[in-house]
Amino acid sequence: MSTTILQAAPNFTLNDLQGQPVSLSDYRFKKNVVLVFNRGFF
């Protein structure tokens, strides 16, 4: 189910695999973000 919407994405900060903080806002005005919510690998 795909929906086209237009809504401000809430900012968040999580540590990446190197332990460095990554915020959604880091990419503002720089990159489009493909945000994938994964269910779990195992």
Add this chain to the structure above:
Amino acid sequence: MAQLRQDYDKFVGKESVILVVGPDKQADFQEYWSKHELPFIGLPDPEHHVADLYGQQVKLLRAGRMPAIMLIDKSGRIRLQHYADSMRDIPPNQSILDILDILNQEGYDGAADIAE
């Protein structure tokens, strides 16, 4: 995940990053990332902070509706959301790439129209 990886260079070429949020712990992410040589930015979220944030504030991500994929444009707006039963069920890469083309063509004129 393999599907997105296949066209990773095309996504990068369209001024995009791929962030993968998941409930697994950092060690499990690292194991999976090195096993599959994934170039994406992995963001372990074992306490579901981001899933909860998107579920509560935006009413987008509902419990049990994962995986999900969202496209967020450069001005910070969600432009597309897609729920799937599995990662095989996400939209074809070409559909996502086509939408990225549209977003890039639109350009943006700053944050003036975004409600904080």
